[in-house]
Amino acid sequence: MSGHSKWSTIKHKKALVDAKRGKLFSKLANIISIASKNGTDPILNPSLRLAIEKAKKAEMPTVNIQRAIDRGSGKSGAIDLKEETYEAYGLGGVGLIIETISDNLIRTIAEIRAVLNRNNSKLAENGAVSFQFVRVGQIIINKDSLSNDLELELIDYGAEDIFEKNNEIIIYSKVEDLNKMVKYFEEKKIEIIDSEIIYQPKNIIKIDEKKLEKLNKLIVELENLDDITNIYSNYCV
Template sequence: MSGHSKWATIKHKKGALDAKRGKIFCKIIKEITVAARMGGGDEETNPRLRTSLLKAKAANMPKDNITRAIKKGCGETDGAIFMELVYEGYGQGGVGLIIEALTDNKNRTSADVKSILNKGGGSLAATGAVSYQFNRKGVITYDLEGNDFEAIFETALEAGAEDVTNDNVIEVICEPSDFEAVLNALEAAGYEHLGAEITMVPDNTIELDEEKTEKLLNLIDKLEDHEDVQSVSSNLA
């Protein structure tokens, strides 16, 4: 049941190669800060912090940046207090969007997200109008080239994964509670991932023609380019 957008994984692979490092660091620092504020600075007892640190590791973030973010979250240093926001919306062809943000200014972020959606041919939706079509899952992606799909499939399932697909990239899907165990098992087996995150995965997907797909992907790019937006999930096929 992957149901995860092949466009998302293609874009994720591309993003891993050409994303702007500074902007990625800024977003991950926010995640680490919020995770430490909510659950403490010990990754052994804070699963959310462990997940954020996995992202930092994948992005090759310097240890000093990570340490400062944890201290800020624990109140050891001064800094902005970030709040979590989730917006639901629609893009071209009625494709559902889940937009997750971390911000120190709710009014600014809400106005910006609404403006980006409107200018890009989308719209905001009422709370619950889109999210019921999604479930939070762990998603780990691997390059098809140079990797043995069958071996990854067996290793992932033995470690607790729900599904493994190979459409453009190898994608491993698991419950958030099994995310760390599955990722660790695949790393121990020597597989280097393209991306690893806990995100919203749709139950079903919507197919669009090429023109609408391009417009929707441009809209998603603009949303993800906003400094406060952490992730955008869609049910685009």
Template sequence: MAGHSKWANIRHRKGAQDAKRGKIFTKVAKEIAIAARNGADPDMNPALRLALQKAKGVNMPNDNVQRAIKRGIGGMDGDNYESITYEGYAPGGIAVMVESLTDNKNRTVAEVRHIFSKRGGSLGESGCVGYLFSRKGVITVNAESASEDDVMLVALDAGAEDVKSGDGMFEIIAAAEDFMAVRDAMEEAGIPIETAEMNMVPATTITVEDEKIATQVLSLMEALEDCDDVQNVYMNFDIDDALMEQLNP
């Protein structure tokens, strides 16, 4: 399974004890509020539907969700936010894409550049690594909650491009235009979904075998995700299961 997904799954399992839950909730609430500006009905607003799914995935309290929707409907949040994607390189030549929502792009680019340089990476020009990624729908299912045959049958029949297994999870990849149909088919089949998001999926990955490089790469990812203005971080690395467990016991 691709390194990003493997690392995302580790974060997901640790999420209930994560001291940064408040910061995660704040970021998800920002997405909900901005999406809700285009309507409060998730059935008619795909962006809101995805944001609500993300809130569910991080166990965000319903009160927080409803407050975020109300803020978005009232135009209190999101009016001044700008979506900006930064591209660069992590140690080992790993490609990095950083999606942000910011009300001060000068502040954000300075923070992102500082994070890259402090951890052995470099911020690049727009387009320097974007061609290595494609926007795809990514759905994850805990392998203990459904059989591989059932997941593959439902997902592929609904139009998914691929189903991968690893790290105790099934990962379903779908084209952006087929994502919601695949997600709905999984729900209708009674298959519990862990996460369902639109991600930037790398066409190929670089295997990281050196412990020092792996530590630097994961440190950079964590630092970027910890930045208040950063919503999502994508990298094209893969790390051996044994090394990943060693780094994240």
């Protein structure tokens, strides 16, 4: 008979889930706090509205969301959060764009550098990697929401590319057209699964399975850092 009870196993698994949820909530809170610096009314602040919607979909408690808004607006003792983007090279010359929100940039870059060093990767100078990417707006909706008429209207509103993936429709636009398109979907009462500005690679670097495993390990380790909000890369198998 095993010396570990079923209950201890359940508690351990629950602790892992809770830890992951706690880390996610912390990152979402930082995103909300940064967005709320430009206004605390979600109707007038699209970035805040989208950040709140993302937090609600992750089942983040309302009190946590409000606390993050108060912190960003200076209502409850503001913490000096800053957004910073770093660039890095992975195995095989793969490019990485790492977005962060932090109250201590020295700590953040030290943690990123340590993960990169452990995984045979390194930080790059500003511009050395980012020229391989382009900033675009991205909106994701359910596949059932798209019709031929809607697709034509989306093109008129600024959609530059539309494609299907895993029963979802992904729409790309220029950065300056993103808020206009979000408002269009809201007026049509079409649910937006996600909406954000992303780094889209101009070209993809093909790698083998061995490098894929190592690069995926690197990405996971970076994602586990508290200050990192997004990671973009330009590789595939």
